[in-house]
Amino acid sequence: MKYIKFLSILFFLNYFTSYAQDSGIYQTVSIEKYAGKNFTIEGKIYYTTELAYGSYGVLGVSFYDTKGKIINKIIYNDDAEDYYKKGEWSNYELSGKINKNAKYIGVMAAFGGNASYYLDDFKLFVKEGKNKIEIPLVNPGFEINSLQNWQTYSKDKETKFTLSKDQVFSGKQALLVDNSTVKPLPTLGNNQALGKYMEVNGVKLYYEIYGKGEPLLMLHGNNSSMAIFNRQLDALSKKYMVIGLDSRGQGKSTSDDTKITYEVMAEDVNTFIDKMNLKNVNILGWSDGGNIAVILGIDHADKINKMAVMGTVLYNDDTSVVPGTNKILRAQLKEMDDRGLSKNSMNYRLKMLLLTEPHINPDSLRKIKAPTLVMAGEHDIVTENHTKLIAEKIPNSKLVIFKGSTHSAPQEIPELFNKTVLRFFDQKN
Incomplete structure (x- = not known):
C-alpha cells in the first residue's frame, strides 16, 4: 500500500x-x-x-x-x-x-x-x-x-x-x-497585466497579446479558452505576435442570448480583426477553433494569410466523427436534463453546438485562398477520411496526420506539433 x-x-x-x-x-x-x-x-x-x-x-x-x-x-x-x-x-x-x-x-x-x-x-x-x-x-x-x-x-x-x-x-x-492569500502567477488566459476586452457584436471578447511580428490568432476548442494553447505560446511568440482570443461565452469572454453557431463566432472574430486593424492574419484553430477558421477563410478570404487547423469538422454525422461520439454527447445532454440544468446555461448550449453543427458545404472550401495546414491525430475523434476530405477541397492545402496521437495532439506532442505549425507558417508562399 x-x-x-x-x-x-x-x-x-x-x-x-x-x-x-x-x-x-x-x-x-x-x-x-x-x-x-x-x-x-x-x-x-x-x-x-x-x-x-x-x-x-x-x-x-x-x-x-x-x-x-x-x-x-x-x-x-x-x-x-x-x-x-x-x-x-x-x-x-x-x-x-x-x-x-x-x-x-x-x-x-x-x-x-x-x-x-x-x-x-x-x-x-x-x-x-x-x-x-x-x-x-x-x-x-x-x-x-x-x-x-x-x-x-x-x-x-x-x-x-x-x-x-x-x-x-x-x-x-x-x-x-x-487559497485567499495565494497570488496566482500570470498564465495564458489569466494574465492581468496583458488581458484586455473588446466589445464585439453585443458581447465582450477577452484577449491577450504576446510577442512581435506577423499576427497569429489562436482560436480554441469547445467550452475551453486560449489557455489550452499553453504548450504552444512560448514557441509561437518567439516569431509571431500571438493573439489569444476567448470565444463568446467561454474563458473570460461574455455571452448574450444570441443562439451560438460557428457562423456567429466567426463573425465575432471577423469584427475583432477589423477593430484591431489586423492585416494578413495567420490563424491557428483547434477543434471548434478550426471550424471557425474555415468559415472565416470562406467568408473573409482576403483577411487571412495562412491557416493551420487541427481536428476540424464540416458537419457532424457518422462519416465525420468516430462511432459513439454522438451517443456520448446525447448521454451528456440527458444527464444535464436529469440534473435540471438550464438549457440556457453555457455548458448546455455548447454541448448542443457540438451535436447539431457545423453545416459547412465541402465545396465551399474552394473559396479559401489562404494556404492551409490541415491536421488531425491518428486516433482523433474526427475520422481520417473526413480530415482528408477537408484537405482535398481546400485548393492550397497540406495534410498532416500525427501518428499515435489523438484530438489533443497540441497537448500530447507539443514539440512535434509546434515544429510542424512553425515550419508551415515560416514557409514563404
Missing part, C-alpha cells in the same frame, strides 16, 4: 501541473474487483466567494494499474458552473466507467485560483447490475481530527488545509481549502 501511495503522489503532482489545478486533495482506494463497472463520486463544496474564471472547484478521478502507474488522464467535471450554488453547499457529482485494467481509483477534489472552499461528505459508488454499492472511503466527512488517508497538493505554499467547524454540511466539521 505504501508503494501505491508514493506513486500516486508523484503522478498527481505531474497531472495537477499539466491541468493547471492549483491545489487539491485526494485518496486512493482498491477497486480491482469492480474494473469495467460504472462509478459515481459525490462531494459537497461550499464557495466562500462567487464562482469566477480561474477560481473554481471540481471533482476528479484517476485510475492506477497493478504497478501503481496512472492509466490515461485524470477525469474532471466538465464545468464547475453546472454545480455551483451561490451562498450554499454545491452538490457535485462525477460519473464514468472504471478502467478495465484499474486496480486502484483516486478520488479527488481540485481547485484553481485564489478563492477558498469548504469540502464535506465524499462518497464513492459502483453500479453492479441494478445495485448501487458504496465503496467506503476513510474519513469521507473529515470528522477525524486529521487528514487520515487524504493526500493534499498545492502549487503555492500559501495554501492552507485545515479542519473547520465554521461551515459544515453534516457532522461537526469540514475541510477548509484556503
Whole structure:
C-alpha cells in the first residue's frame, strides 16, 4: 500500500501541473474487483466567494494499474458552473466507467485560483447490475481530527488545509481549502497585466497579446479558452505576435442570448480583426477553433494569410466523427436534463453546438485562398477520411496526420506539433 501511495503522489503532482489545478486533495482506494463497472463520486463544496474564471472547484478521478502507474488522464467535471450554488453547499457529482485494467481509483477534489472552499461528505459508488454499492472511503466527512488517508497538493505554499467547524454540511466539521492569500502567477488566459476586452457584436471578447511580428490568432476548442494553447505560446511568440482570443461565452469572454453557431463566432472574430486593424492574419484553430477558421477563410478570404487547423469538422454525422461520439454527447445532454440544468446555461448550449453543427458545404472550401495546414491525430475523434476530405477541397492545402496521437495532439506532442505549425507558417508562399 505504501508503494501505491508514493506513486500516486508523484503522478498527481505531474497531472495537477499539466491541468493547471492549483491545489487539491485526494485518496486512493482498491477497486480491482469492480474494473469495467460504472462509478459515481459525490462531494459537497461550499464557495466562500462567487464562482469566477480561474477560481473554481471540481471533482476528479484517476485510475492506477497493478504497478501503481496512472492509466490515461485524470477525469474532471466538465464545468464547475453546472454545480455551483451561490451562498450554499454545491452538490457535485462525477460519473464514468472504471478502467478495465484499474486496480486502484483516486478520488479527488481540485481547485484553481485564489478563492477558498469548504469540502464535506465524499462518497464513492459502483453500479453492479441494478445495485448501487458504496465503496467506503476513510474519513469521507473529515470528522477525524486529521487528514487520515487524504493526500493534499498545492502549487503555492500559501495554501492552507485545515479542519473547520465554521461551515459544515453534516457532522461537526469540514475541510477548509484556503487559497485567499495565494497570488496566482500570470498564465495564458489569466494574465492581468496583458488581458484586455473588446466589445464585439453585443458581447465582450477577452484577449491577450504576446510577442512581435506577423499576427497569429489562436482560436480554441469547445467550452475551453486560449489557455489550452499553453504548450504552444512560448514557441509561437518567439516569431509571431500571438493573439489569444476567448470565444463568446467561454474563458473570460461574455455571452448574450444570441443562439451560438460557428457562423456567429466567426463573425465575432471577423469584427475583432477589423477593430484591431489586423492585416494578413495567420490563424491557428483547434477543434471548434478550426471550424471557425474555415468559415472565416470562406467568408473573409482576403483577411487571412495562412491557416493551420487541427481536428476540424464540416458537419457532424457518422462519416465525420468516430462511432459513439454522438451517443456520448446525447448521454451528456440527458444527464444535464436529469440534473435540471438550464438549457440556457453555457455548458448546455455548447454541448448542443457540438451535436447539431457545423453545416459547412465541402465545396465551399474552394473559396479559401489562404494556404492551409490541415491536421488531425491518428486516433482523433474526427475520422481520417473526413480530415482528408477537408484537405482535398481546400485548393492550397497540406495534410498532416500525427501518428499515435489523438484530438489533443497540441497537448500530447507539443514539440512535434509546434515544429510542424512553425515550419508551415515560416514557409514563404
